[in-house]
Amino acid sequence: MKKITLSIILIVALSTAYSCKRQNKEIQSASPTTENKEIEEEHHSEDHSLVLDNGERWIANPETTLGVEKMQQTMNSFTEKDNVAAYKKLTENLELDFKMIFQKCTMTGAAHDQLHNFLIPIKDLLKTLPSSDLKECQESFDQINKHLLIYKTYFK
Template identity: 30%
Template sequence: MNIRTIFLIPISLIIFGCSNVANEHSTNESQIIVTAEHHHNEESIGLNNGNKWKVDTNMMTHIRNMEMDINTLEVKNTKEYAELAIKFEHNIELLTSNCTMEGQAHDELHKWLLPYIDLSSEFSECKTLDKYAEIFQKIKSSFITFNTYFE
């Protein structure tokens, strides 16, 4: 199974598995269009009246697992980066299949999650140490953003 296919599965789960996908419409075509527009707009994340958004515990577990994997990576060579990409894939699958959030918190989380999934996909396709290191830094920055807006 190719890497792109592997990452399309979690994205599909996000699009169709979450209970509150961007103004559900009666046809699947409308759902796909609305969700794709939501994803590509990459709106900025906002706070919840000055407070961080609450992420459900079962979902937060998988997010924290990915963050811990990033923070504990010591040797940074292509083998370790490739193993990390597999861990990201696994946790993203678990995260998206356990999506239970609704409402504005759900929508705000998607503003962070969808670009993160894109970064993870790009990370898994890296071939050189320099490219791995570049995307790894972007992923680390993504978690700084996550921790700014979510708890």
């Protein structure tokens, strides 16, 4: 009986803590300054297009840049472009790098939103890269490669 009571108390405490933490984040994000609100509206467009920061590149944290460079290296070292099975392993390696970018990201605000706009197409392409159709694998590979190259156009 004590274990059940203790378990219920623990679950309620964790739920309350999570709820408070989430509510606090919502309160903080619900009261941006007018300037921040305009930036958020501009950068939260549904098309997820990348834009520069008033003509300048966004400042990315070093770990993010290293993660993107690691993905580029992984792509550049891939030599089995005619082996459909090899794309599965490539996808696994790229997904590890992709997850690391998210784990080590310390970016905030509009720069962070733009990073997500950059990463969303990669996430989608990683779903089609390990296809059973060699042509689809190769097309996804080419699109990821091209997309990774535009990172330095938008981030420094």
